[in-house]
Amino acid sequence: MIAIIKYNAGNITSVEHAVKRLGLPCRVTDEIDEILCADKVIFPGVGEAKSAIKYLKDRELDEVIKSLLQPVLGICLGLQLMCRHSEEGDTPCMDIFDAAVKKFPALDIVPHMGWNNLEKVHTPLFRDFAKEDTVYFVHGYYAELCRHTIAQCDYILPFSAAMQKDNFYATQFHPEKSGSVGERILANFLRL
Amino acid sequence: MLKKRIIPCLDIKDGRTVKGVNFVGLRDAGDAVELARRYVLEGADELVFLDITATVEHRKTLTELVKKVAEAINIPFTVGGGIRTLEDAQAIIKAGADKVSLNTSAVENPKLITEIAGQFGSQCVVLAIDTKLEENGEWMVYVHGGRTATTLHTVDWALEGERRGAGEILLTSMNNDGTKNGFAIDITRSVSEAVNIPVIASGGAGSMQHFAEVFQQTKASAALGATVFHFGEIPVPALKQFLKAQDIPVR
Numbered sequence: 001m002i003a004i005i006k007y008n009a010g011n012i013t014s015v016e017h018a019v020k021r022l023g024l025p026c027r028v029t030d031e032i033d034e035i036l037c038a039d040k041v042i043f044p045g046v047g048e049a050k051s052a053i054k055y056l057k058d059r060e061l062d063e064v065i066k067s068l069l070q071p072v073l074g075i076c077l078g079l080q081l082m083c084r085h086s087e088e089g090d091t092p093c094m095d096i097f098d099a100a101v102k103k104f105p106a107l108d109i110v111p112h113m114g115w116n117n118l119e120k121v122h123t124p125l126f127r128d129f130a131k132e133d134t135v136y137f138v139h140g141y142y143a144e145l146c147r148h149t150i151a152q153c154d155y156i157l158p159f160s161a162a163m164q165k166d167n168f169y170a171t172q173f174h175p176e177k178s179g180s181v182g183e184r185i186l187a188n189f190l191r192l
Numbered sequence: 193m194l195k196k197r198i199i200p201c202l203d204i205k206d207g208r209t210v211k212g213v214n215f216v217g218l219r220d221a222g223d224a225v226e227l228a229r230r231y232v233l234e235g236a237d238e239l240v241f242l243d244i245t246a247t248v249e250h251r252k253t254l255t256e257l258v259k260k261v262a263e264a265i266n267i268p269f270t271v272g273g274g275i276r277t278l279e280d281a282q283a284i285i286k287a288g289a290d291k292v293s294l295n296t297s298a299v300e301n302p303k304l305i306t307e308i309a310g311q312f313g314s315q316c317v318v319l320a321i322d323t324k325l326e327e328n329g330e331w332m333v334y335v336h337g338g339r340t341a342t343t344l345h346t347v348d349w350a351l352e353g354e355r356r357g358a359g360e361i362l363l364t365s366m367n368n369d370g371t372k373n374g375f376a377i378d379i380t381r382s383v384s385e386a387v388n389i390p391v392i393a394s395g396g397a398g399s400m401q402h403f404a405e406v407f408q409q410t411k412a413s414a415a416l417g418a419t420v421f422h423f424g425e426i427p428v429p430a431l432k433q434f435l436k437a438q439d440i441p442v443r
Contacts, residue, residue: 011290013262013286013287013288014262014288014290017262017263017288018266020263021263021266046312046313046315046316047312047313048313106388109388109389109390109411109413110388110389111314111315111359111389111390112194113315113359113360113390113413114194114195114196114197114237114390114413114414115194115195115197115237115443116193116194116195117193134195134443136267136268138268138315138359139315140314140315154193155194174268176266177266177267177268177290178266178267179232179266179267180266182266183266
């Protein structure tokens with residue numbers, strides 16, 4: 001069973017549909033037992049960092065996520081909440097990845113919205129990823145590059161498009177909205 | 193490099209697509225889900241569904257359709273038409289749409305932009321602006337499907353929309369829409385240079401060159417087309433190849 005963590009962020013049904021399209025059983029849940037027992041956990045999210053962290057802390061879900069030993073995939077806001085700190089609302093985050101989340105300087109259109117390439121990809125998450133492949137981003141804040149970066153993207157500046165530490169994986173882009181390329185990344189994660 | 197987006201727009205009435213959809217091989221040209229899937233396979237970057245019935249009794253039909261589309265496709269899509277309240281937007285987003293587009297309702301109640309952005313984030317809110325070049329040389333905002341003039345100047349309204357929390361502008365030139373003579377380059381340039389959020393150019397696409405022009409001559413992030421795609425006059429893959437050959441970054 002794959003658990004998709006339910007919290008006060010949008011875009012959770014899209015992730016559920018994407019997993020179901022891969023023919024795998026999943027449940028959207030905020031029940032701690034169910035999350036702890038899942039084979040894989042997806043931590044999605046579109047929304048605002050401060051209210052999202054508060055929601056998670058109120059339910060002790062932040063500690064639950066940090067304690068997980070099975071493969072975990074954070075998506076978009078999920079990735080940012082797994083970092084050390086976010087400039088959005090000056091929010092201390094879960095501190096899984098050793099990176100700060102910052103607002104894009106307004107040197108180009110913000111949010112970074114649309115399809116973009118990835119560079120320096122590694123780990124099994126990007127198995128069969130081709131140089132010309134693109135994925136769908138929509139975000140106004142970015143995670144800086146750090147030792148946990150496993151894919152980077154260049155928009156205004158180079159930032160972490162994906163991160164990994166032990167069993168924790170995360171993507172700034174939306175694999176569930178990135179066509180067949182995203183589907184493959186999601187399948188790679190679910191096969192870990 | 194961030195790619196320029198090509199966005200087919202599907203008009204929806206009573207849960208079905210309308211307006212000359214003429215794809216070879218479609219079992220049912222009115223089936224929005226099948227058409228959406230087809231566009232995804234062809235390489236469309238996003239889709240827009242515009243509900244032209246938009247009456248209260250049809251909202252449920254639309255929500256059902258949005259659910260089916262969300263289950264079926266793996267690229268982002270926007271739903272617009274008749275979204276008047278926060279509750280309308282909630283229903284559409286919860287059904288699985290990535291974004292909602294607001295037009296008349298945003299002009300009548302600009303706070304709606306802020307309310308929806310506050311709850312779901314700016315990336316969920318597309319401000320659709322129908323604009324018309326008046327005889328005095330001013331581009332003015334129109335509402336009610338282009339039937340009613342307002343006193344809003346287009347660039348001012350776009351800036352206000354951005355300030356209130358819109359994440360994107362869908363700019364349709366009424367002078368160009370349906371002409372197939374190309375996009376309105378001047379107003380698209382003015383709006384896309386004034387705001388710092390993505391602008392989708394709309395209205396007037398008739399040839400592949402028109403798409404190239406709007407990307408070369410304005411800061412538009414995306415271009416939308418309806419009939420040119422539905423009738424297969426411009427196949428999306430051929431358009432992408434054409435733009436690539438002119439060094440315009442596309443997926």
